[in-house]
Amino acid sequence: MSQDLAAIATTNLTKRYGGVTALDGIDLSVPRGVTYGFLGPNGAGKTTTIRLLMGFIRPTAGSARIDGHDCWRDGVRARADLGYLVPAEALYPDMTGEALLAYVGALSGKPITLRDALLDALELSRRDLRRRLNTYSKGMKQKLALTAAMQTNPSLLILDEPTDGLDPLIQRAFESVLADLHGHGTTIFMSSHDLAEVERTCERVAIIRDGRIAAEETIGDLKALRRRIAEITFAGPAPEHLAEIPGVHLVRRDGNRLTLSVEGGIAPLLRYLASRDDVADLLLAPPRLEEIFLDYYDMTPGPSGGGDGTPGAAVAVPLKVHRP
Secondary structure (H helix, E strand, C coil): CCHHHEEEEEEEEEEEECCEEEEEEEEEEEECCCEEEEECCCCCCHHHHHHHHCCCCCCCEEEEEECCEECCCCHHHHCCCEEECCCHHHCCCCCEHHHHHHHHHHHHCCCCCCHHHHHHHCCCCHHHHCCEHHHCCHHHHHHHHHHHHHCCCCCEEEEECCCCCCCHHHHHHHHHHHHHHHHCCCEEEEEECCHHHHHHHCCEEEEEECCEEEEEEEHHHHHHCCCEEEEEEECCCCCCCCCCCCCEEEEEEECCEEEEEECCCCHHHHHHHHCCCCEEEEEEECCCHHHHHHHHHCCCCECCECCCCCCCCCCCCCCCCCCC
């Protein structure tokens, strides 16, 4: 895709702080009108990327562009129709919610078209808006920040951990708002380590690891590349030896039940099972984004892992995974 046609485009985008490389030459192209998830644990480079897109910091090398405008050299035009989620802790504590929304709206120079609908959807009352922000809970501040980012109906939204601090019901209400905006052509770029949320809301996803892009696909294509787990229950004892089935590996044997790992297409396994008359039950679960993510992150640099996608020792990764 031409960078001029992309809502967001980065080329060799790099940021170093002294001897520390926070972002190591990433290339991204986010088409207009898509909901795009930017996945990675804390410290992977998500927030650094967003700060570069917003023009808060200058890249060490490479470039970032929004609607064809350089985010550092031509930042005013790049951000002319953009909604950005300000971190809740950065909101002015002595302002009332009402005053903050008015202030952010005035800075945008655009009509306020969605404020009332957003306040209703996110359950932030007008009485709450008259209170000072230093009396707000974390969740209330997040609702206010989301409303401020979206109230002018911008063509591009950049959201860093948008559901942080929201209860599950409000998270679902927020996802409904995103779906409505997406249906009207809004481009949504959201960073998150809440994998279930990204799976529910995003069309495309990039996975960032140690400042580099480890994968970039549609969620459907990413799932198609990964293994599935099949559980097969037989009417009698499970077979001791499986026929040579391409891409199928035994994970566990438990009496008359086998757990198999299936890579690639499932047709060879189905043909094998159809040839038998003792199959009592089959459970074939689709791959989850969580499992795909862990495939990319269950590795660490070291003697057996070079930090370039080669497996190393397993490493515990802090994840926020909310089950549907």
